[in-house]
Amino acid sequence: MQTIHPKITEVLTETFKVPAAEILPESTMDTLEMDSLAVAEFAVIIKETLGITADSEKLYKGATLADITAFLDAAVGGAATDGTAPVSNTR
Numbered sequence: 001m002q003t004i005h006p007k008i009t010e011v012l013t014e015t016f017k018v019p020a021a022e023i024l025p026e027s028t029m030d031t032l033e034m035d036s037l038a039v040a041e042f043a044v045i046i047k048e049t050l051g052i053t054a055d056s057e058k059l060y061k062g063a064t065l066a067d068i069t070a071f072l073d074a075a076v077g078g079a080a081t082d083g084t085a086p087v088s089n090t091r
Helices: 003-016 036-050 065-076
Strands: none
Touching: 003 036, 003 065, 036 065
16 A cells, blocks of 8 residues: 555646645545546556556546555455455455
């Protein structure tokens, strides 16, 4: 999570101009005012940077940033390979 969260923050602030103060664990793409096109672009950027494929509608649109970070962290570690969000954030 220590390497994933900064990457998410970097993408959101630099590419989508989301103020860093709004990037909170409980934030969702909706609360950050990211429309579906922006969410799809975010998914592509994450895929290109981290090599993780995920269904943007399933994962990114309704999930909190904490959920997204947990999923990406698990995917980078090899725990999630089917592109679905984790049921629990506990390890």
